[in-house]
Amino acid sequence: MRLSGRMHTASFAGVEDAARQLLGHAVRTPLIESPALNERVGGRVLLKAETLQRAGAFKFRGAWNRISRLTPDELKRGVVAYSSGNHAQAVACAGRMMGTHAIIIMPADSPRVKVDGVIGFGGEVRMYDRYTESREAIGEEIARTRGSILVRPFDDPFVIEGQGTIGLEIMEQADSPLDQLVCGASGGGMIAGINLAMAALSPDTPVIAVEPRDYNDMQLSIAAGERLTHAPAKGTICDALMTDRPGELTFPVNRRVDRVETVSDAEVAEAVRYAFHTLKLVVEPGGAVSLAAVLAGKVEARDRTTAVILSGGNVDPALFAAIIEDRFIPIA
16 A cells, blocks of 8 residues: 555554554443453453444454544545445444545345444444455445545455554553464454554463454465465355455465464354353354354463454344343254
């Protein structure tokens, strides 16, 4: 991405600059510790509650870091973004705060709560079919014809750096060294930013990525050393993590992850239930995959200090009710 006549590449210095840019605008979310969870896993678990972020998810960090840097002329032309929901709401929220119009391209099967969130922030929603249409092509066409600025959900250095402030905050808030950090992954913007921060501040701390079992494109890509897509899948309750392959900009950064684990919808549902009943937190399925990996034993937490990212809380009310009442039946 070009900035003031030069190419801008995501870096730790950019993460530090993003933290300054977000100061007073984004929520410095708490790092929560639960005695009940610690007792269950036999170690310390530090939960980064991005569910409490503006617009209900970590995505506001990257959206603000990108949109707040636009020129007055660019703001007049508006912004356009494509997203299944959390980036959509974040862009609409940041756009409203900056006084610009936001067009958001969302899949027709997006949770209603996320569509309503975009509209509530004053965004204009354009629906598409995720199985037959390309959201990237639609977004680029709108940006071209209207002169709007395309704010990509993960393949943007400013977005990556904005998300990286999560890692910066964790290292400032933790009262002891971390033995491991667990983070959900889709396109890879959040975990790429966190990798930049951890490489600079705690390079010996393993960063473990977690994906839905049938949307394991990052796992396949890391193993192969190149960007791959996953096999055709039937769907997942983790609507926020259904990207078909890692990002072009994020993948090189994320090759430093220690490993990639996957979790089933049943394991994710159990994590959502546990978060509500025991932690008293509302976490959406896509935001609960890291906790699911710990609870299911995919990531061993005994006798370790583990940071876990709870990345969002924008869950469909009907799905949430079915999960916490144990009425949810996972797709086979």
